[in-house]
Amino acid sequence: AVRVQWGGRWDATSIVPLDSTETALVRDVRTRRFSAPTxxxxxxVALRPGFVLGMSATRAFRPPAIEExxxxxxxxxxxxYEVGNPQLRAERGYGLxxxxxxxxxxxxxEVAVFSTRLADYIYQRPLVDSITGAPVRDRRLRRYNVYQADQSDARLYGAEGRxxxxxxxxxxTVLDATVSWVQGDQRAGLAWAPLPAMPPLRSRVQLRRDGRAWSVSAGLDAALRQRRVPPAPATIGAVTCLLSASEAVRGAGAPSLLPAEFCPTEGWxxxxxxxxxxWLMGRQLHEITTAVDNxxxxxxxxxxxxxxxxxxxxxxxxxxxxxWSW
Structure with missing residues (x-):
């Protein structure tokens, strides 16, 4: 009635840049080495036939990627416009x-809930001007928001079910339904603030029928609106979150856009x-599928x-x- 599983390993990674040339934005380019046990x-526990409870505790480790x-x-x-950070440390976390x-x-x-605490969680931080509070743009075109890899302690928790x-x-014929939700926070001084780029609650409902010759399915995918975003910096001038369709086509208004991480998103x-x-032809199986998304x-x-x-x-x-299978 009770099963126990365990595992462990040692991870070691070396990142060796072939070109150590420094730029105005990226300094101290050098070989980085990371290692840790995970x-x-x-x-x-099988409480009765057809019903199982379980738990899992993990220690995780992720070195920064080359791009970060x-x-x-x-x-x-x-x-x-992405800027790396050669000083990044590896992420380490504990999850339940x-x-x-x-x-x-x-x-x-199945229904599951989870909680994870991460030290030195790596994320992309939109840069803002320390004087005006306006988003920093790339120096050449003044069009793209500048992001720099940064890290802070974080916590993530959520649930999913099917x-x-x-x-x-x-x-x-079966009815298949799934739902998933996650919320993330990052350490901001003594308090916690919303972590950027956290997905909204999402769900899918699908009705399927599988026969020997025919299979059909139809369903709906949905996401709630996401309003839980990091607070936007205080900016000078007109700054918006979304362009209208006509402005987007013309490419107008790009300098007045806030980074997407500060902007909510509507549900859909x-x-x-x-x-x-x-159908079978001899020992060969043939199948034609027509599908429509959105x-x-x-x-x-x-x-x-x-x-x-x-x-x-x-x-x-x-x-x-x-x-075609054979």
């Missing part, structure tokens, strides 16, 4: 997960559907995307897939 301990240490230039795809799994004849699922229900009297709902047809052509923005200020995410997307 491990986990977990246990599950030595970047010094524009990243056009994310509408940002608690979960429950259940499986019955027609219903099964339930799969077999629809009675309809062979091969999208539809998705797919149809598959399978069925209602919803205008939506990803809270974690820095360029959400100037462009929404893709609209309706139609995919046609042929698969």
């Amino acid at each position: 491990g986990s301990l977990g246990a599950t 240490l030595f970047s010094a230039g524009p990243h056009l795809a994310t509408y940002a 997960d608690l979960f429950a799994r259940f499986q019955q004849r027609r219903v099964n699922g 339930v799969v229900i077999t629809v009675p009297r309809v062979t091969g 709902v999208q539809g998705q559907a797919s149809v598959s047809r399978r 069925l209602f052509n919803t205008d939506w923005r990803d809270h974690l995307w820095r360029a959400k200020q100037v462009a929404p995410q893709p609209g309706r997307n139609l995919r046609l897939l042929y698969r």
Whole structure:
């Protein structure tokens, strides 16, 4: 009725820059070495058939990535100018997960909650002018917000769940629903402040039917609006969070944009559907799938995307897939 799992390892990483040239923004370029032990301990208890409780405790370690240490230039795809920090230390953290799994004849699922404390959590900090409080722009075009890798102590906690229900009297049909939520804070003096780039609560509901020859599915994806963002700096002049569609097309107004991390994001709902047809020819399996994402052509923005200020995410997307297995 009781199972225990444990594991451990030693991580060691060396990052050796082939070019140690320093720039006005990145100094002290040098070889960095990181190492630390990591491990986990977990246990599950079967309280009765089909119902399991479990927990897991972990010690984590992550060295900074090369980009976080030595970047010094524009990243056009994310509408940002990124600056590394060669002084970064490795992240170290402790986490605890608690979960429950259940499986019955027609219903099964899992619910989990977690909490993690991190020392020297690495994140991208939008730079602001120390005098005016305005966002710092790249020196050449004065168009992109400047981000520098920084770190602080942080805590993250959240929950996620999934339930799969077999629809009675309809062979091969299930209702599959998931939901996930996370909240992050960073140490700000003696208090805690919202951590940037934390996703909103998200969920998915999908109805699927799988037969020998045909499979069909339809569902909804949704995200709540995210209002919990770091406080924006006090700025001089007109500064906004989102451009209108016409301004974004013309490229106007970019210098007046706040970094995306300071801006809330509206919620959205999208539809998705797919149809598959399978058949055998000898010992070979053929399958054609037609799928539609963002069925209602919803205008939506990803809270974690820095360029959400100037462009929404893709609209309706139609995919046609042929698969041949032998």
